[in-house]
Amino acid sequence: MKMTDKLFRAIMRNLHAYVLLINRDFTVFYTNYYDITGAVKPAETGRVGDILRCNNALSAAGGCGTHDLCEHCPVRNAIENAFVVQKNFTDLAAILNLRDSEGRTTECNAYVSGEYMEIEDRDCMVITVHDITRLKQVEAELKLAREKAENADRSKSVFLANMSHEIRTPLNAIVGFSELLASASTDEEKTQFLEIVQSNNEMLQQLIADILDLSKIEAGTLEFVFSDVDINQMMSDLEQQFRMRVAELGSGVQIVREASEKEYTMHTDRNRLAQVVSNFMTNALKFT
Template identity: 50%
Template sequence: MTLAFPNKKVLEQEYKDLSGLLSNIVDSVPMYLFVKDTGDGFRYVYSSPMMNQLYGQFLGDVVGKTDFELFPDPVVAQAFRDKDLEVVKTAKMQRFTEQMIDREGVLRFIDTMKMLVPREGKAPYLLGMSWDITHQQQIEEEQQENNKRLALSCQAGKIYPWIWDVINETAELSLVQNGEIIHTFIEHESFTEKIHPDEQQMYRDVVNAFARGETDSLRLSFRCRYFSDQYVWLEKIGEVYEYDKEGKPSKAIGILRDITADKQHEEDVRAKRLAEESDRMKSAFIANMSHEIRTPLNAIVGFSTLLAQAETEEEKQEYLQIIQSSNEFLLQLIGDILDISKIESGKLEFIHTTFRLNEIFAPQERAFSLRAEPGVEVVFESDGDDYYIVSEKTRLTQVLTNFLSNAVKFTTSGSIRFGYKLTDTGIYAYVTDTGTGITKEHLSTVFDRFVKLDMFKQGTGLGLSICKTIISILKGDIGVESEEGKGSTFWFTIPCSPVKVS
């Protein structure tokens, strides 16, 4: 059997074709490819067409030259030579970034790999492959600059960007440390546990609804001590930016913002407005007091003079009744002013004793029947039982009589009914009248200081405010239901343990 071998011409042609193919491939690859002879002063023995673009005066004439002949700047040439020597010394592939100025004077960044290619009986070749990463370097520098700006902005605004993996309940939180943004991963629940107990359930409700896809965005504020030992106010803003196959949120993005300073500013503004309103109301109060005090004093002085000149007993009794009424109103004015002063200074005294409820309710029926308009019925509604409680008898009497005084003042016909009922936690007391009632716009302010619903009626506008303070100190509630033209029901509740009188 005879083996057939390709003839020499066929082999030469195939070699030539393969060599041409490899040359075309190398020429087409978008990289700088070169070979240096380490045994001949690192002279170039090959350079790809792209290499020639780096050199101006030596365009197309790189082979046979060294870096010192190609680069006019000896510092650049020496830097390349140092890298070549390092590859020869270590006999390992090296990769590094080099800088050079091309023929148009543009600074370029080159990512280069160099390695040795052994040759039999001769010094090895040094094979180099480089990629122009100038554009990539510019992008990285721009990104670093943008990150720096973002870090400064986040630091100045106390902003923490986040990305929430809704499915795995983890979040990537960005923080600023030493002027740089760092990213940390946290468990959703570990953050939630740091929220103030008063806002924690609200936070869970809102965020869970967001995670279920019930809303596409969220915005809420709460107190949290995740970033420090002290609670600070944070605002969380976010929106869904990725959904799963079922249309449920899978990822969300947003920011946390420290709004403690904003909250403090709001409080300062609110306090300023309250102070301004308080000053305005105090000015109105002083003006009102001047009028209110002068009225009974003028009556007392005037009718005292007339009393001395009265000729009949009936006339004297009429003057005495006016003087007595003026005295009572003046005492009420002074009492209210003293109570407000004690409230402001925190010295309003409360002495708890044991007493029967009927002691403060029953006597008011006769007392206010005498003060009511003719035809107005004043009724203490009782089921016949009586109860012992432990509370502040004087202050509760003050609240009840204030309610009754207002009812008498604004009721000209019908009835005034008052009483109390037992509740699960204490007692509920009420005064219901068929008087003029209160407009809807005034219902929310009746317990504020210096508020008078009728400027033509006697009063300081302090009584109901004092009542509210008293009931608040007794840890109870106070309120009113009213309809204009049909009457009102003023009520209060206090916690206590009533014991039936046997």
């Protein structure tokens, strides 16, 4: 008998669930709650809410079942109904507001089950409470991670689709002005066409670098190269790059840049800043 009792208590201690044997008025005759949590066991046996340290039970002078909110408790209602029909219930999802040893109220996500039985001609029920709070947290983290991955995948697809379009603009400029360069009659025209070809060549190189940087963005290892950037020169280069694109649209849209006589220098990553401005201008062209 002692061996059986020791085995039973060992099993109860190592269950990943709270087990309570109760009667119709919710008085607890046995529980492994104190063995699992290490909480101090009171001198007198309490009711379910008292044992589990339900916030409503501890807030009411009469304990479990006497708080105004107790009549709305889904766990209490399920247990009472199970006693009436003398049947079991399983996996009732509930959020229990429990109070810890420091008096703080915490939400405990749980599955609650009840098995009706008669012991010595008395109606009893074994209540099992599975704490799934950590499981819910993991589920939420996995859901968030999945959403982030899906958003990243969509962003990557949009990025690559945009890049395929963006690449055509400098390529067309390089091809077009290379042909004009071959037929240019003056040194001034040749110089102008060469500058445009060179500017679009740099733009094409940057676009290719952006595509290659995609893997760095995903890995979180994208690096920035800081230097003193001539803002006027950068804007002039962008103006030349976008003039070809505006000409291709043929919609009457014009690129207007008011040149500044003052010098503006910013210590930043030129390529990243140029890409930001380029994105603004691209969106302006798309939606104008």
